[in-house]
Amino acid sequence: MREPELRELLDAVKAGRIDTHEAVERLRELPFADLGVARVDHHRQLRLGFPETILCQGKTADEVATIAAHMAERGSGILGTRCSPEAFAAVAAKLPEAVYNERARTFRVPAKTPMRVRGRVAVITAGTSDRGVAEEAVETLHAAGVEAESLYDVGVAGLHRLLASRDTLDSCDILIVVAGMEGALASVVAGMSGKPTIAVPTSVGYGASFGGLAALLGMLNSCAVGVTVVNIDNGFGAAAAASLYLSKLCGHETE
Numbered sequence: 001m002r003e004p005e006l007r008e009l010l011d012a013v014k015a016g017r018i019d020t021h022e023a024v025e026r027l028r029e030l031p032f033a034d035l036g037v038a039r040v041d042h043h044r045q046l047r048l049g050f051p052e053t054i055l056c057q058g059k060t061a062d063e064v065a066t067i068a069a070h071m072a073e074r075g076s077g078i079l080g081t082r083c084s085p086e087a088f089a090a091v092a093a094k095l096p097e098a099v100y101n102e103r104a105r106t107f108r109v110p111a112k113t114p115m116r117v118r119g120r121v122a123v124i125t126a127g128t129s130d131r132g133v134a135e136e137a138v139e140t141l142h143a144a145g146v147e148a149e150s151l152y153d154v155g156v157a158g159l160h161r162l163l164a165s166r167d168t169l170d171s172c173d174i175l176i177v178v179a180g181m182e183g184a185l186a187s188v189v190a191g192m193s194g195k196p197t198i199a200v201p202t203s204v205g206y207g208a209s210f211g212g213l214a215a216l217l218g219m220l221n222s223c224a225v226g227v228t229v230v231n232i233d234n235g236f237g238a239a240a241a242a243s244l245y246l247s248k249l250c251g252h253e254t255e
Contacts, residue, residue, distance in 0.1 A: 037063045050077065050144045050243065053236065056105075057082035061090035068109065069094045077111030079143035081136060081236050104135035104235075108143050116145040119246040121239070122172040123148055124162075124189060126155030126179035129204045134178040136235030137200070144243035156184045162192075169193045174242045178235065180204025183215030190224035196245070198238040199229045 012018045037059075051071065056064045064080060064087045071078050072095055080091065088100045088107050100107045121141055125134045131152055141148040149172055154162040162185075169175060175193060177186040178200040186199035199222070201215035208214060212232035219229045230237040 037066055050240075051079075053140075053143075053240075054078065054080040055082060056080050056084065056087045059087070061087040065090035065094050068098070068107075072109055075112035077114070077143055078107075078109040079140060080107045081105065081140075083107050101135055101139050103132050104139045105132070106136055106139040108139060114145060116147075117243055117247045119173040119249070120147045120149060120171065121174045121176060121242045121246070122151055122168055123176045123239075124151045124178065124185070125153060126177075126181065126183075126185040127204065128153045130178045130180055130202045133200060133202050133233050133235040134176075137176050137178065137239040138235075140236050140239035141243060144239070144247075146239075146243045146246060154185075155179065155181075156188060159188065162188070166192075169195065174198065174245060176200060176235075176238045176242060178202060178238075179219075180212060180215050181209060183218035186219050186227055186229075187222040187224040190222065190227045195226070197224070197227050198242055199227050200235055200238045201229070201232050203233055 009023060013020060013023045054064060054067050064083065068078050068080065068091050078098070080087075082105050083100070084105070085102065088098070091098050091107055092100070095109055098107050098109045123134050123137050123141070125131055134150070134152065138148045138150060149168055151165050151168050154165060169189070169192070172195065175189055175195050175197045177189045177197055179185040180202040181204065183199070183201050186197060190197035199219040201212045201219055203209075203212035205212070205214065216229065216232055219227065228241070230241070
């Protein structure tokens, strides 16, 4: 239940359109619902502005589908991350409207009453190999109602590609930079744009990249102002942070 829906419910009780018994029944599962396989946190929508995300990794296909179906019954928007094709097949059998992004390993189901966050976020990658993590960020932004602009394969090995897209950087409020190897692109983008930049190190690279650790350390040691760093391959975390920043600063509007 989102804040506008809760206010509508309380106003209906105040005006006498529904009685307190019905209101209590509707609020009974507001904190969470125990499905046996998971305790779905319905209060997260009220606290953060978007519902609990399903991390599909480590869950069976049936568990993922059960959680997703329950959330859909309540009209909640649904985002599943690290979702295998097999798990999505189980979801799609119950929710044919679900949309799968194989590269991002995500699926989404829109909320019955979508909300849009004001502002725009650019998701930028150093290389095409970083795109899977970037797509996870884009799908998360879409699920949160944030307008996303994608700018892929503009790394420091050919910086003129980034310079040619300066208008994209200028038109967005927050930048998410996804890079492996040495992770230098985040510093370049932050220093060039002056925009809040969330850096996502990826596990892309050769042996001495240590599965993304080199990029992570490079980003953490950035000399550019305004760089925040999330965990390796965590496109979801970067996008969730960006959407929360925008929602607190700019607010929501109903589509």
